[in-house]
Amino acid sequence: MTDPLTPVLTKRWLSPNSWRLETYEALEGYTAIRKALAGTPEQLVQLVKDSGLRGRGGAGFPAGLKWSFMPPNEDKPHYLVVNADEGEPGTCKDIPLMMADPHSLIEGCIIASYAMRSHHCFIYVRGEALHCNRRLNAAVREAYRAGYLGKNILGSGFDLDITIHAGAGAYICGEETALLDSLEGRRGQPRLKPPFPAAAGLYAAPTTVNNVETIASVPFIVNAGSDWFRKMGREKSPGxxxxxxxxxxxxxxxxxxxxxxxxxxxxxxxxxxxxxxxxxxxxxxxxxxxxxxxxxxxxxxxxxxxxxxxxxxxxxxxxxxxETVSVPWAVMKWTQFYKHESCGKCTPCREGTYWLDQILERMVDGRGTEEDIDTLLDLCDNIFGRAFCALADGAVSPVVSGIKYFRDEFLALCRSNKPELVGA
Missing domain, CATH: 3.10.20.600 (Ubiquitin-like (UB roll))
Structure with missing residues (x-):
């Protein structure tokens, strides 16, 4: 192991009734907000900057720097939006975290909202995660009853409301601006940027969108400090x-x-x-x-x-x-997912994923040609970097890398009139 690690984010997961308020409070829960509310928003932003915490949703953007983009004045409402629309194939970290330890997310939301002068936080949860939605709502109700949410939290003068919003099962709503459109009641589609959410996000007001794991990390940083956080991981990617x-x-x-x-x-x-x-x-x-x-x-x-x-x-x-799995088969299955989940707003993604799927299905069925490989790569070249959001870029990644490392498997399909045996 790169460094020995005592569990941090998962330390409460195996505790009996770990999702309950009393369990959370017994295991150092809601101690960080007392420290945070005793300081200033600027001090909190600087602490998170010093910790080196980077966004855990995929892009890895420095969280403290992102928070600092929020304007210091309050001419308009400020919003914190937590992206809990976990839909990437293979990704299953945020839902278990919210199921096992929802109060760590809620405490992180309180601290982050205070740091960004936000008085309303939205947690956008994937619609299919019914148990997760129920557990979060129950935890929010517990936090309100205990005085951790609502008016004048712990006598600090800071007010905060949290709304749990269930999505409708669209992968595209994991993209932050599509999520904001969905939250406003519109069809989830990526927005053209600029303006960026920090300037004009939810309801055209300053907004920060963070991942669940990013926000859940914040209470630990407030309690133990930035130097402690930097002892884990690597210099540019700590924690x-x-x-x-x-x-x-x-x-x-x-x-x-x-x-x-x-x-x-x-x-x-x-x-x-x-x-x-x-x-x-x-x-x-x-x-x-x-x-x-x-x-x-x-x-x-x-x-x-x-x-x-x-x-x-x-x-x-x-x-x-x-070694039992065919790479072209796996790439085809992923491509079918991206074709299905494309919102259709921009032509490169809408048309490109469709044709990638058509060609890959034909190849896996044993009816491909060697020219199809060049066509796939040409398609990917015309899709990458030319769409409104990263869905299209993600769709071409397994195709290009699959051909790069396993070109012989694609060629073998082209030379055979029979489908290659594939693994599940």
Whole structure:
């Protein structure tokens, strides 16, 4: 392991009734807001900057810097919006966090809202996560009854309301501006930027959108300090991280480890490859990140390490595939997802994902040609960087990286009149 780590984000998960207020308070819960409310918003923003906390939703943007973009005046209402619309294939870190420890998110929301002078926070939860919605709503009610939400919180003079909003199951609403449109009651589609949310976000007012894990990290930083947080992880990517590991491993699940941990180390934590069948390929951050192979077992999984190796850290949704799986088949299944979830607003994504799917389906069915490989790459070149949001860029990542590392498999499909056997 890169660093020994006592669980931080997951430390309460196995406690009896971990989601209850009394359990949270017994395990240092709601102590950070007392420290935070005793300081100034500027001090909190600087603390988060000093900690080096980076967004855990995929982009890795420095959280403190993002908070500092919010204007200091209050001519308009300020809003904090928590993106809990977890829909990336393979990503399953935020929903378990909200199920097991919802009050850590609520306490983080209170601190972050105070730092950004926001008096209304919205938590946008994926619509299919019914149990998560219910548990969050119950936790918010507990927080109101205890005086942690509402008017004059703990006698500080600070007011805050939290609204839990259930989405309708659209992956595109994980994009922050599409989420804001959905929250306003419109169809979820990405907005053209600028203006950015910090200037004109929810209801055209200053808004910060953060991921669940980002906000849930804040109380720990307030309690223990920025230097403590920086002792974990790596210099440019400090802190702990929840890694979602699924696929062909013995013990799939969520594993907390410092940023910079390698897949080799994570495989040790989850019992190794299932049935001992060797690793073939894997995603470091969900299906929208370029594939890695067995040659990348020792790549440090932080924002810089993944990028230097040719991929992205993303949401640390690690999907592990063994040698029984056909790469073109897996790429086709991901492409079908992106085609289905494209909002259709822009032509490169709407048309491009459709044609990627058509070609890949034909190839996997054994009816492809060698020219199809060049057509796929040309399509990807015309899609990447030309859409309103990152969905299109994510859609081409498995295609391009799949062909880069496993071109022979695509060629083998083209030369055969029979479909290649594929694994599930």
């Amino acid at each position: 702990p991280k929840i890694f979602s590991i699924s696929g062909h491993v013995e013990l799939p699940g969520q594993y907390e480890a410092p940023l910079g941990t390698t897949l080799r180390e994570l495989l040790d934590l989850c019992g190794g490859m299932k049935d001992g069948i060797p690793l073939k390929f894997w995603t470091p951050g969900g299906s929208s990140t370029p594939l890695f192979t067995a040659e990348h077992l020792d790549v440090p999984l932080d924002f810089e390490g993944a990028a230097e190796a040719g991929s992205m850290l993303g949401t640390t949704a690690i999907q592990v595939f063994n």
